[in-house]
Amino acid sequence: MRSRQLWVLVAFVLLIGFVGMAVSSRGPLGRRAKAVAMPEIVEHVEKGEVASVSFRGPEVIVTLKDGTQKSASGPEDPEFYIRYFTDKGVVPSFDRSNSRWMPVVGMLLPVVVIIVMMTMMMRQMQQGNGRAMSFGKSRAKLAADSGRKVTFDDVAGCEEAKEELQEIILFLKEPSRFTRLGGRIPKGVLLMGSPGSGKTLLARAVAGEAGVPFFALSGSEFVEMFVGVGASRVRDLFEQAKRQSPCIIFIDEIDAIGRHRGGFPGGGQEERDQTLNQLLVEMDGFDTSETIILVAATNRPDVLDPALLRPGRFDRRVVVPSPDLRGRLGILQVHARRSPLSPKVDLERIARGTPGFSGADLENLINEAALLAARKGQAQLEQDDLEQAKDKVAMGAERRSMVLSEEQRRLVAYHETGHALVARIIPESDPVNKITIVPRGRALGVTQYLPSEDRVTTRTRLVAMLAHMLGGRAAEEVAFGEISTGAYDDIKKATQLARAMVCDYGMSRLGVVSLGEVSESPFLGGPARSRDFSEATAERVDGEVNALLDEAYRHACQILRENRHVLDRVAQVLLEKETLDGPDFEALVEANNPVVPRVA
Ligand code: ADP
Ligand code: ZN
Numbered sequence: 001m002r003s004r005q006l007w008v009l010v011a012f013v014l015l016i017g018f019v020g021m022a023v024s025s026r027g028p029l030g031r032r033a034k035a036v037a038m039p040e041i042v043e044h045v046e047k048g049e050v051a052s053v054s055f056r057g058p059e060v061i062v063t064l065k066d067g068t069q070k071s072a073s074g075p076e077d078p079e080f081y082i083r084y085f086t087d088k089g090v091v092p093s094f095d096r097s098n099s100r101w102m103p104v105v106g107m108l109l110p111v112v113v114i115i116v117m118m119t120m121m122m123r124q125m126q127q128g129n130g131r132a133m134s135f136g137k138s139r140a141k142l143a144a145d146s147g148r149k150v151t152f153d154d155v156a157g158c159e160e161a162k163e164e165l166q167e168i169i170l171f172l173k174e175p176s177r178f179t180r181l182g183g184r185i186p187k188g189v190l191l192m193g194s195p196g197s198g199k200t201l202l203a204r205a206v207a208g209e210a211g212v213p214f215f216a217l218s219g220s221e222f223v224e225m226f227v228g229v230g231a232s233r234v235r236d237l238f239e240q241a242k243r244q245s246p247c248i249i250f251i252d253e254i255d256a257i258g259r260h261r262g263g264f265p266g267g268g269q270e271e272r273d274q275t276l277n278q279l280l281v282e283m284d285g286f287d288t289s290e291t292i293i294l295v296a297a298t299n300r301p302d303v304l305d306p307a308l309l310r311p312g313r314f315d316r317r318v319v320v321p322s323p324d325l326r327g328r329l330g331i332l333q334v335h336a337r338r339s340p341l342s343p344k345v346d347l348e349r350i351a352r353g354t355p356g357f358s359g360a361d362l363e364n365l366i367n368e369a370a371l372l373a374a375r376k377g378q379a380q381l382e383q384d385d386l387e388q389a390k391d392k393v394a395m396g397a398e399r400r401s402m403v404l405s406e407e408q409r410r411l412v413a414y415h416e417t418g419h420a421l422v423a424r425i426i427p428e429s430d431p432v433n434k435i436t437i438v439p440r441g442r443a444l445g446v447t448q449y450l451p452s453e454d455r456v457t458t459r460t461r462l463v464a465m466l467a468h469m470l471g472g473r474a475a476e477e478v479a480f481g482e483i484s485t486g487a488y489d490d491i492k493k494a495t496q497l498a499r500a501m502v503c504d505y506g507m508s509r510l511g512v513v514s515l516g517e518v519s520e521s522p523f524l525g526g527p528a529r530s531r532d533f534s535e536a537t538a539e540r541v542d543g544e545v546n547a548l549l550d551e552a553y554r555h556a557c558q559i560l561r562e563n564r565h566v567l568d569r570v571a572q573v574l575l576e577k578e579t580l581d582g583p584d585f586e587a588l589v590e591a592n593n594p595v596v597p598r599v600a
Contacts, residue, residue, distance in 0.1 A: 033061050033071035038081075041072050045088050053085050053092040060092075150204040156334045157327020157359070158198065164318045165189070165206050168293055172210035172246050175291045188283060188294040188313050190254070192301045193320030196360030199297035202320060203250040206295065213247040215240065219256030219296075230257065230275030238282045238292075246291035254296035258304045276305060283313050322358060325351055325453050331359050335366040339373075342380040350386050352450040353433050357393070365389045387434070387581075396441035404444070409575060411476065412437045412445040415486055417571040418475020419447040421563060422556045423468035424589055425596055428461045432586075435570075436579040444486060447472075450582070459507045462497065466552035467559075469494040474556035475567060498548040499541070503529070508544035515541060558597050566592040 041062050044050050051065045060081065061071040085092045152162055168186055171178045179185065191199040200216070207214035217237060241249050251257075257275045286292055296314055298304065308314050323331055329351040336347065354362065366381075368389035373381045392398070404412070416435050423429040430449040437445040473487035506512035515537065516529045531538065560567055569592050574580055580588070 033069040036070045036072055038072045041070060042084075044070070045085065045090060050088075050090050053090050055082075055092055055094050149208040150201065151208045152205050154334060155198055155201055155205050156330030157323040158202065158320055161191075161202060161318050161320050164316070165202065168206055168316075169210045172206075172212050172248070172291060172293060175246070186293060186316055188296065189316045189318060190301065190304075190309070190314040191295060191297045191318050191320050192299070193297075194299050194322055194358065196358035197320045197322055198359040199320050200250070200252060201359070203248065203295040203297070206293075207248045207250075210246070210248075213244045214250060215244075215247060216250045216252065219251055219253035219258070228274060231278035234275060234278040234282055238286065241292050242286065242290055247293075249292060249294050251294065251296045253298065254308070255298045255300045255303050258296075258298075258308045276308075280307055280313065322356070323362075325355075328354055328357060328362060331362045332366065335363045336381075339366060339370045340380045342382050345381060345383050345386065347386075349383075349433075349450070350390060353387075353448060354390060354394070355451055355453060361393050365393045368392055391436075391440060391446075395443060395446065399439040399441075402439045404439070408444075409437060410571070411480070411484055411486065413571040413574045414475045414479045414567065415472040415484075416445040416447045417567055417574055418471040418473070418478075418556070418560055419468055419490075420471075420585060421567055421570065421589070421594075422471030422474065422559050423447075423449060423464075424585070425559045425563065425594060426464040426467060426555075427596075428458075428464040429468055430465075431582060433582045434579065435574060435585060437574055438578050459501070459505075462501055462505075462507070463548070463552060466494050466497060466548060467556045469497070470549070470553045471556045471560070474553060474560050475571075478557055478560045478564065479567065479571075494549060494552070495545065498545045498552075499529075501548060502541055502544045508548070510537070510540055510544055562595045562597045566594050 038060070041050075041060060044062060044064060045053075049064050049066075050062050052063045054061045054063075059071050059073050061069060063069050082092055155162065168189060171186055175185075191202060193199050203216075204214055215237065221233075237249065241247050257279065283294065294314070301317070309317075321327075329348055332347045332351055341347075350365070354365070357365070365386065366389070369381050369385040372385045372388055376385075378385075416437060420432045420435045423432055430451045433448040433450045435445075435447050440446065469490050470487075472490050473483060476483050476487070500518075502508040502510060503515040504518075506514070515533050516531055518529050533541075566589055570580070570585065570588055573588060
């Protein structure tokens with residue numbers, strides 16, 4: 001934004017300069033000029049060959065970039081031409097030696113300057129909003145050969161999705177063979193997945209693999225201010241695509257146009273309906289001789305209009321999942337190709353420590369690590385760069401400038417050590433990857449684990465998890481006899497988990513039963529659990545949740561009491577070093593003879 005404003009300013013200064021020059025210009029103009037007709041001059045302007053224009057008396061004189069001059073006499077409508085030249089970026093000058101033009105010019109020039117300025121500013125604003133001046137024109141970007149071709153090698157961690165898309169590639173490559181085999185001709189593919197999971201990348205890779213052009217457009221760009229614009233954009237887009245067939249049309253965020261029709265009245269609803277209808281018409285309209293595949297992406301398939309999902313439209317749905325451990329490793333490897341890695345780097349460890357990261361997050365991680373390494377003047381990325389980059393992507397930049405009192409640092413150190421130590425002592429816990437008391441984002445300290453990502457887990461492991469989640473609070477109580485607000489988030493998460501154990505997993509005395517459904521409420525924000533059970537059951541649920549949490553908390557306290565010597569030692573080292581990685585922590589605990597209490 002700042003640079004745009006700068007441009008406007010520069011343009012303004014230039015204009016003032018030109019005006020000044022224009023008023024004072026009395027060069028030896030026009031003596032060598034060849035007389036031509038006005039259209040010829042316009043042609044030069046259109047070709048961008050004109051260096052300057054001057055009005056003198058009844059004459060227009062242009063100087064071309066190669067130095068030749070041409071003149072035309074007496075245009076009928078001088079105002080028009082003054083505007084025209086100014087619009088084209090050739091601000092005319094006015095030779096005062098003959099003053100026939102001057103009254104007009106004197107009045108007109110400020111007006112023209114203001115109009116041009118306003119046009120420029122509007123254009124800037126509209127670009128800022130993702131809207132263009134060419135209202136009806138589709139701004140589909142042809143991304144076929146721009147830059148490097150993307151292939152399936154660049155996409156990791158979604159093998160099933162790739163598998164399903166193979167058929168589309170085959171069709172785009174050799175439509176005839178496809179029909180001969182009796183396959184139903186695909187038309188639309190809906191990629192479903194959360195942001196950054198690689199949907200755009202996949203669509204691009206399909207185009208790359210098939211060697212066809214790729215038109216990309218975002219659904220939100222369709223939703224215009226004026227009714228009818230979106231629809232005409234759709235029409236235009238399909239026209240463009242038909243000329244380039246076989247090809248892929250990619251519509252990102254299709255939910256922006258494809259929401260249920262007739263939902264909320266007003267608020268651009270009518271416009272969206274028209275756009276959606278046009279899209280449906282076009283999809284039904286192109287026949288299979290035109291080898292066009294529509295690929296759309298969304299992270300909200302639930303809100304899509306059913307009409308979009310009918311056979312012959314987006315009838316193929318491909319889930320682009322958030323990457324699992326293997327997927328994350330693959331994605332890291334893909335992006336690490338560009339950066340030299342130290343042989344000591346263990347990408348698998350990074351992959352393990354990044355559950356919940358999207359493909360885009362992982363790409364970001366590698367970029368950040370490369371930046372860090374570059375800043376330190378290293379030739380290669382080290383493990384430490386990757387670890388730091390991971391934390392930065394996950395939790396925001398470190399806030400080393402945040403000053404905590406010595407007392408607060410001690411509290412945080414004990415709190416984090418509490419988490420880590422409880423996790424270390426309970427055999428079913430995930431291993432500790434790192435403990436730190438460097439503030440980051442909103443957290444004052446962090447304990448990270450290397451979670452295994454098994455699809456199913458056991459009650460024993462969930463109970464262990466509850467205990468180390470509450471280990472921070474337990475450490476505060478054991479060490480200081482005083483508790484803090486620092487455990488706010490731990491308690492919230494532990495309660496959620498305990499509630500899920502009771503209501504979803506049937507892991508309490510209430511028995512094997514599912515109670516209520518957690519739904520993502522679109523209006524109130526955040527998940528909410530529906531109540532499809534009685535008041536009496538609700539009370540029993542609360543009782544069971546409390547029992548699970550109490551039990552876990554007591555277990556954590558017991559572990560920390562019996563290992564008070566280890567707790568003190570680790571917390572002290574943490575205060576000195578601020579960060580302990582997994583092996584350091586393990587060595588430290590081992591060296592201090594930890595006690596594994598018998599569970600009561
Ligand atoms: P989406 O369209 O689902 O929001 P993108 O395709 O725009 O996500 O992903 C953003 C970037 O993240 C990609 O350009 C790519 O660099 C990286 N990325 C995401 N998923 C993957 C993946 N599976 N493999 C490799 N890189 C990925
Ligand atoms: Zn905590």
